[in-house]
Amino acid sequence: MPRATLSRIQTPDFARSMATTSPESLIQQLQWRYATKQFDPQQKIAPEVWAALEQSLVLTPSSYGMQPWKFIILSGNAELRERLVPHSWGQRQVADASHFVVFTVRTEVTTSDVETYVERIAEVRQIDKSAVDPLKKMIEGGIVKGLSASQQHDWATRQAYIALGNFMTSAALLGVDTCPMEGIVPAKFDEILGLKGSGYATCVACAAGFRANTDKYAQLPKVRYSAQQVIEHR
Numbered sequence: 001m002p003r004a005t006l007s008r009i010q011t012p013d014f015a016r017s018m019a020t021t022s023p024e025s026l027i028q029q030l031q032w033r034y035a036t037k038q039f040d041p042q043q044k045i046a047p048e049v050w051a052a053l054e055q056s057l058v059l060t061p062s063s064y065g066m067q068p069w070k071f072i073i074l075s076g077n078a079e080l081r082e083r084l085v086p087h088s089w090g091q092r093q094v095a096d097a098s099h100f101v102v103f104t105v106r107t108e109v110t111t112s113d114v115e116t117y118v119e120r121i122a123e124v125r126q127i128d129k130s131a132v133d134p135l136k137k138m139i140e141g142g143i144v145k146g147l148s149a150s151q152q153h154d155w156a157t158r159q160a161y162i163a164l165g166n167f168m169t170s171a172a173l174l175g176v177d178t179c180p181m182e183g184i185v186p187a188k189f190d191e192i193l194g195l196k197g198s199g200y201a202t203c204v205a206c207a208a209g210f211r212a213n214t215d216k217y218a219q220l221p222k223v224r225y226s227a228q229q230v231i232e233h234r
């Protein structure tokens, strides 16, 4: 009998029965991950694993579903990545990791962005564009007219951090190491990556690959406040 597959129409009960992870192994993987300081430059992420990690970026939820981002993936590109290192506080993860993701976001959110988005909804859901008018008006009121350009950029940046979290957790579940990186100079990245005038700007980055066995940070206990300190049940 063919193996059942999980699709959006299935119930949560079915989804749980199909889960490839358990509560215990989820926690184990999250404990296993750490912000990797030294990557092994020889070890590359397999194409099918990388394809899944790209999907973790694509499938990231965002406010209104607007997806105000573009993810720039550098794999190989040795010369370009070396040029980014001095603008990353000298952090070698940029050049040494198998893949390096630069998270860029819209510098401002325009009516044209909203138009593109509602067209996509109509296309995917096979509905008339007029059916999406209320949503269009809501986004225009809330984001395009309701926020200044710099607030729109901040809003877009917040969405990109959700993608960053999704990406790192997905990587951990697949046994791939990551290092999220705010220690970069976004304006220099924009210059080197040719983003100036594109309507997108760098906000954060993430290296992905496999830890070098010399990375002493892998041994350090994780420093977290206790659940009692950061979680309040009411």
Ligand SMILES: Cc1cc2nc3c(=O)[nH]c(=O)nc-3n(C[C@H](O)[C@H](O)[C@H](O)COP(=O)(O)O)c2cc1C
Binding pocket: 033, 034, 035, 036, 037, 091, 179, 180, 181, 182, 183, 184, 204, 222, 223
């Ligand atoms: C948004 C963000 C930016 C970060 N930037 C850097 C960075 O530039 N370089 C680095 O080595 N670690 C960076 N870190 C890693 C954090 O220092 C690390 O996640 C934190 O100390 C917790 O440790 P753990 O990730 O190993 O559990 C960053 C983490 C986050 C979430």
